[in-house]
Amino acid sequence: MATEKKQNFDIMNHELVPFHTILSDHEKGELLKKYHVETNNLPKILDNDPVSVFIGAKPGQIVKIVRKSNTAKEAISYRLVIESE
């Protein structure tokens, strides 16, 4: 089956995949302060999510996602990377 087959295209360039980046420690601190929020209250993303794997996000890090939005042009959200199984 195709599971073991190496991906031969860049998923980040697919139009349905929004832009993801890992926040630096400094940015992470800023974010948590801005929203007065603990990390586990953020939305989550698994560390084995194809995008997480691609950008090398590790559990505990925060990923910034910039989506295209019909109403706001760009919508920014953040997800905490968590460990899978």
Place this chain on the structure above:
Amino acid sequence: MERTRSVTKKIGSIEFSLLSPNEVRRMSATKVITADTYDDDGFPIAMGLMDPRLGVVEPGLRCKTCGQRVGKDKCPGHFGHIDLAMPVIHVGLIKTIRNCLRSTCRECGRILLTEKQKDDYLAELKHYERDGRSNAGLLKQAITDCVKSEKCPRCGREVGKIELDKPTSLRENGKKLTPSEVREWLEKIPDEDLPLLDINRKTARPEWMVLTVLPVPPVTVRPSVTLQSGERSEDDLTHKLVDVIRINQRLQENRDAGAPQLIVEDLWELLQYHITTYLDNQTSGIPPARHRSGRPLKTLAQRLKGKEGRFRSNLSGKRVNFSARTVISPDPNLSINEIGVPIQIAEELTVPVRVTSHNIDWCRDIITQKYSIESLSKAYVPGVNYIIKETEGMRRRIKVTEKNAQDIAEKLQIGSIIERQLMEGDIALFNRQPSLHRMSMMAHRIKVVPHKTFRFNLCVCPPYNADFDGDEMNLHIIQGEEAKAEAELLMKVQENILSPRFGGAIIGGIHDHISGCFLLTHKQRKIPVENALHILSAIGDEGKNPKIIEEENFSYITGKEIFSALLPDDLNLEYKAKTCLNCELCQAPKCPHNAYVIIKNGKLTQGTIDENSIGAFKGRILDRIIRDHGMDAGREFIDNVTKLAISAITFFGFTTSIDDEDIPEEAKRQIAKGIEKAMEKIENLVKAYEDGQLESLPGRSLEETLEMEIMRVTGKTRDMAGEIAGRHLGLNNSAVIMAKSGARGSMLNLSQMSGCVGQQAVRGERIHRGYQYRTLPHFKQGDLGASAKGFVASSYKSGLSPTEYFFHSMGGREGLVDTAVRTSRSGYMQRRLINALEDVKVENDGTVRHAGGQIIQFIYGEDGIDPTRSISGNAVDINRIITDVKEGI
């Protein structure tokens, strides 16, 4: 109202566990051994089910356990217990018991896993716990692993097959296990194996799932009621407990007397049955225990479960005071934010007012004024129903009557509270079920009116989805100042004119308001001054003064001018009216049909006012006024427009009857000819199909093609009939005015009445079902013609033939079934959505979070736009800005 401050604490966690037999005995106030409740003198029997040590229900009596009275001292009641002669299985836990037996050894009680497997599972379990993940899947896996093993890995005993006989008996290899045997087995399971069976040793032991002692709930849980005849009637739970005790006693006696095994077993079974039904009287597989009258008993599970259970009817929903319910009826003279409350209701409902040094004189007045001589001549004078005095922490409620009013008023003290009857201008919440959106509950100002129904303005029918065919609605009187302020700011009708669904008005002119405006503004209607003034008198001194045009011996005001009286001076608008015919060549500013509306500086210069101007959902003028001048101005506009329109329509006169659908003989002939032609066409199609000459459309079978073609022809025929009928129905016809202005009905309705009803359909197809190869016995088998398959050539006015009538009923039935199914299904969907979203809210920083603090969205809706204030979904109305800027230059 006084509120006692109490310490609020956050609930960290809730743990559910099993009661151990020891615990049951420890919390028990008495052992219950007598199946009787009261002796002949009416006193509770000691160690009976109504033992005073279990608490008391009658006021004044003292509980023998805690010495307190019920109610005032709050004796909560105390549990008792019944020692069961033989153990009995708890129905609610039978599945867990089965799992325990399946995964342990009967000989040694150890779990049927090798030491290594066990350790692996335990390690994994710890892992799960650390991550806070649900371990349900893992535990299920462990049990399946156990069931697979054939021999106990420790003592080598063969593992028996455990089967569950619903509801409460278990078998091992087909041999019945008695509850005693089950209990012995469960006792053998060591504590260290319990985590794998999903049992927390700190809160439960498996053998506690087999009852040896039954807790008896306090009498406060199952109060007996004394009927008027002096007879006592016991609660269902008490009845059931009587059964349990009686059988338990017989079992005990028989066993002690050494009765045959068979008899003991029968009694044991019976005890099991009684305890099972005591816990849940709807257990499948056993007949429910019944009352003498044949009504099934309401036992423990039934008290909690379902819509009428404790959770849904007493905890999630409650009955309230200070509310009223009655039939509704319309009153066009009320403002949209008013509600007419009948005098009888106004005299019953109250608002609390604290007596202060500032209002004490007013309070004295209001207590006495109801009984003064002057009030006799008035329709309604608010009085005071109760005063609440507070002295040394004692609250006393005193009823105010005609006799003591004077006395109470004189002795009135600062700090007391008077419960005043409703007054004009009080705020109340008005609601109609089903409350599907927030506009189903709005705040209105009270107006006290005679007679017995709630009255309100017709414009607020759509948000409540109310009509006056017998609908009832609820009214809730606001009791506190904060609540009043909040209701006024957020819930008043004018604050809810704009719907959060799409950012447009959902309150606006309806029916006669639209017809009235149409009559007033269509073409250049010249209204003699005196008549015009009569119409304008409806809005009193509001609005601008219209221009009077003088002609020789005739001075008049135009209808457009009268309507313009209500428009603000800075209003500039241009749009197409509802009456617009969508001509191929639009001559827009100079529409010959008067369907292009131009408003310049608050003057209606041309066009007709109809649904597109003042109607809910699409009223352009209404929309603009609300946006530019605010909700209050919007309310005022709706109030005035409706008053003016009603005044105009009553003045001009407006009526519709069956002869509005009259069309000339010539037109009827034309329609009949058209229908005849269509029938012929269909006949030809059918013939072509039968001869195999019909060519199928791409992707369709021959049959489908024929059906589609016929449907096309019948559709065209109806349109043709409508078109011919429409040609003869002009704007001098009330029914047409209503249809064209958008007040009510459509041209389709009219053409069905006067022209031809058209093809009836079930599931979007012509009607096929009925008899073999035909719809009705009136037709030949295999007839594919128009009238055999549901085409109704008659009009409603001329009347339908019997077969047509039958087809029409079939089509109509489908519509009814559809709505019935849709409402029930969407209702359930809504309920689930509400339960999922009820604690999600937008925080002060713009994020959307739920009660647990989890962030759902970083900015509400990704753009932070309140849909109520959006312009049909957009944050800004670019076109508006452009025109505004252009005109500014």
